[in-house]
Amino acid sequence: MKKSNQIQSVDVSASAVPERVSVAMSEIAENMSEGLLALAVGAGLQVMAALMEADVTALAGPKGRHDQARTAVRHGRERGSVTLGGRRVPVTRPRVRAADGTGELAVASYELFSSTEILGRLAMEKMLAGLSTRRYPVGLEPVGVQITEKATATSKSAVSRRFVAMTETALAELLSRDLSGLDLVALMIDGVHFAESCCVVALGIDIEGTKHPLALVEGSTENATLVTELLVDLRERGLDVTRPMLVGLDGSKALRKAVLDVLDHPVIQRCQLHKVRNVKDHLPQRLRTTVGRRMTDAYHAGSALEAEAALLGLAKELDRTHPSAAASLREGLDETLTVLRLGVPPTLARTLRSTNCIESMISVCREHAGNVKRWRDGQMALRWCAAGMVEAGKQFRRVNGHLHLPALRAALEREVAEHVVPVVHNDQVSAA
Template identity: 30%
Template sequence: MKNKVFDASEPVGGNEVLKFGPVDNARSVLDQIIQDGARRMLQAALENEVEAFLERHSNKVDEEGRRQVVRNGYLPSRELVTGAGTLEIQQPRVRDRSPEADDRVRFSSSILPPYLRRSKAIDELIPWLYLKGISTGDFSEALQSLTGAPVDSVSASTIVRLKEAWTKEYETWSSRDLSEKRYAYIWADGIHVNVRLEDQENQRQCLLVLMGATAEGEKELIAVRDGYRESESSWTELLSDLKSRGLKVDPQLAIGDGALGFWAAVRKVFSKIREQRCWFHKSGNILNKLPKSAQPRAKEALHEIWMAETRENAYKAFDRFGEMYKAKYPQAWECLPKDKEELLAFYDFPAEHWKHLRTTNPIESTFSTIRLRHRKTKGSGTRQASLVMMFKLAEAAAKKWRRLDGH
């Protein structure tokens, strides 16, 4: 039997086939079907919830045996913004006809509380959009693009409450107990950001960030703190705070830029730790001291050092670099031998971990996220807001952090 082709608005049954026409129209029809299905399911759930409530109170009757708790039509229709679009819902109303007010029971829907206007999925989108740098005024348009239906604008008070909740999260996280933590490796770095609402002197802020990898290979954010990147005292405060909260076992290796005040601090606080200089920062420092014409070949020569399969081969590549650049570019060369052993410390650890230990890239990937957001928003309003934002962005980025190879 030949298939019959119907318009999308006709009911379907048997071997009938829907013909939607152009792809955009098909998508529109599909969205409408999904939205209507979601509305019907929610409406049915509300009806069932009311029926169950009425059944629980069916023994509540008057002297003539009539039920006291009964259906009483519907509340005015309301709109609910969901991931399937904006749904228009009619919520059943319940009435208790008991003469005594103290004896009456009230029905309150657990599915659709009185003041709920957005589903949890949409509420979870709001902080995500804010983290991505969407301004409060653009939330409505962004949510409409995601749900396919008009959405009331998100009030400034919603964002204020969001920031307050995040601040409490950050404060709780910053004082958490660390006595059960054991970190094999830690990465340290700092990032400078703009602060819009501070006075001129305080409009540049440095966020100190410490990240770790456990013995099981899991990478974790350890600390985010206000301070000075090159300051020994700033890093000492950060590391000492970790010890005071129970981090008693020294990590095996610390990775960071040679210019950090972190190194003097970590030697005091974790005296047994080994040091690994970041090859990304070191290479940048060396290349900046060379003419541009010499940089591509020098970059390859540096790469041959830290990508060598053995320490012995790395030493040979190190010497070759000296032969090529020591005489002609002494300033560039001098950057390298002073940190020779600290640049090659990673060779004393499992080979599958080397690519994680040569650089501070695990932190840099998170820094790129916060730089992007700050470019969009021209910085956070206050220093505290920057700290909290860094914490939340790193928390979001952590979901994509790779475990150490071999775990």
């Protein structure tokens, strides 16, 4: 019968754990001068060797005792490596073969310690924290001079390969996540530029106030085709677009058009902060503070009618001296007052009156990508942006005023019921 060299996998959780392990202090005494961590690493490698030997004994029986019923035999040793503190450290590992010659058996403890998954996670965490591939070894834990000199997998290219693999995984998981279980009350969409690439990203807020990074697409500009592709993808992944939803936008016409084309009952809230900035950009420096304060005060009025009256009054004052500022103020004014018209309480309105939520997520993406000097292509932009979105998601807290979200859902349903029109989708995504 032909013998096989293929290693048969085993459950690594089934590793044999001895009750006691003796550590030869004479072998690690020289590590004491390098600190407690280096000493612990030396002891840990001895413990690992004892665990591997215990696994071999569990498979092949005690050494020197012949057993005709055994199912495995010792098969010598060979060079291997394990993961330690962000490195690969060379070790000598035992080998075990099936007694019937069908192949080599895995040693559970070695399989556990030799896994490279933690290397990828560590590379991703350190690079997203701003450590470059060139300086990656500097950020590793001190494990002793002897081990450091023999360690591998810390070169610039090795770290880069692991980071690319991990960010590809993060991107794939983000874009394949099932959204059918999400009950979104609010959706925010915005764009972020990385060199020549523009990534349009989406953030959702569910009925319990939890924020969810949803998806992203890449293109050259923030255009309607790109945003439509994003929204269609959300729908195809199970997001319920038939229920009324508050959609926060920064005022982009491309975003607005795509939202109206794809979603059944969107209720748009234009970002009030963007509106104030846009109006101030049309004014001389001496008037910007005063006009900005008056607009902010109006947006915090007790009702939409009161706010609209104050803002239209301001626009009328600006008509004669600064007509472009007045026109900018009037443009899309009604959509900047949506949270007031819906009667959203101030604690929740603070979150929904602007696009700060999604811009905060975008700022995390930009911060993590701050060390990138050369953007090779759009796929690289997608990977970095997705990794940043995932990291931002780990920092999210529930929105302020989340207890008012069921009331917002009811207000959205009333708003839509008063303006019911047949839903006709125009969401064909261009193949280009």
